[in-house]
Amino acid sequence: MVEIIDYVMISTILFGIGIYGLVAKRSAIRMIFAIEIVANAANLNLVAFSRGLSNVQGQTFALFSIAIAAAEVAVGLGIIIIAYRLYKEIDVEEFKSLKG
Amino acid sequence: MVMDDPVFLAVSALTVGSAIVALETRELIYGGIALAISMLGIAGFFLLLDSPFVAMFQILVYVGAVAVLIIFTVMLVRTQALFSTKEDKGRKASGVVLVLIFMIGLGALLLVSGLSNPQLMNLQMPPVDFKAIGEEMLTYYSPVLIALGLVLGGSIIGALALARREDIETKDG
Known part of the structure; x- marks a missing residue:
């Protein structure tokens, strides 16, 4: 029998994969992928708890979160395009002008 | 915790496997x-999880919009730049170790917590009706919905303003 804890475990695994991507990858587009995976792990948690508690707010928040993530991807990819135009590179280590 | 549902296992393998492929290919x-x-x-x-409305929203927004946006961006960036990214072996290994420690710790914490107690939370609860989601969105959360619309509009204007090329425009006069 599949229980809520199984969904939470899958969500933990996805979150771990996303954090790994953020730590180890240097390509800006791959970091966007990793952020998306983390956001989806969070959404999965919200919907799983909403199902387990029979609660409407969880699903409502998941919907809001999906919409915010879409906005964030649009702006993030715009910034990557600008950075690519400036540096001819999408490696985040090469974006040096903001380095302290 | 016994997972014997083949559908759940198949969807888990698909999701986790393709998440790893997305980062490693x-x-x-x-x-x-x-x-x-x-x-x-x-x-x-x-x-x-009996949430068809959220599932349809997910497919529309992520598979329909975000994935297409990402693929277009990848096509706009020169192919050489995509391959020149140097892989740092030490960084990769430390990332894997860090994440394994993190995942084992968090997983163990979740397993010993009350979450695995089926009396507290279970899938036998009645599923949420999507009419209730709409009602919630248009009554109690209506200011949030308006703010969300403004954020989406602002982000689209921001993305357009960012992507504008000044050099081409000045040439035209």
């Missing part, structure tokens, strides 16, 4: 496609 465009498949897997989880 050499070609970024295949990574984008793998990310879209992973998002479809998440939508499958939402369907398994």
Whole structure:
């Protein structure tokens, strides 16, 4: 029998994969992928708890979160395009002008 | 905790596997496609959790919009730049070790917590009706919905303003 804890475990695994991507990858587009995976792990948690508690707010928040993530991807990819135009590179280590 | 549902296992393998492929494949465009498949897997989880409305929203927004946006961006960036990214072996290994420690710790914490107690939370609860979601969105959360619309509009204007090329425009006069 599949229980809520199984969904939470899958969500933990996805979150771990996303954090790994953020730590180890240097390509800006791959970091966007990793952020998306983390956001989806969070959404999965919200919907799983909403199902387990029979609660409407969880699903409502998941919907809001999906919409915010879409906005964030649009702006993030715009910034990557600008950075690519400036540096001819999408490696985040090469974006040096903001380095302290 | 015994997972014996083949559908759940298949969707889990699809989601986690394609998430790893999205981060590890050499070609970024295949990574984008793998990310879209992973998002479809998440939508499958939402369907398994009796939330068809959220699942449809997920497919529309992530697979329909975000994946296409990412694939277009990958196509706009010169192919050489995608391959010149140097892989740092030490960084990769430390990332894997860090994440394994993190995942084992968090997983163990969740397993010993009250979450695995089926009396507290279980799938036998009545599923949420999507009419209730609409009602909630248009009554108590209506200011949030308006703010969300403004944020989406602002982000689209911001993305357009960012992507504008000044040099071409000045040439035209």
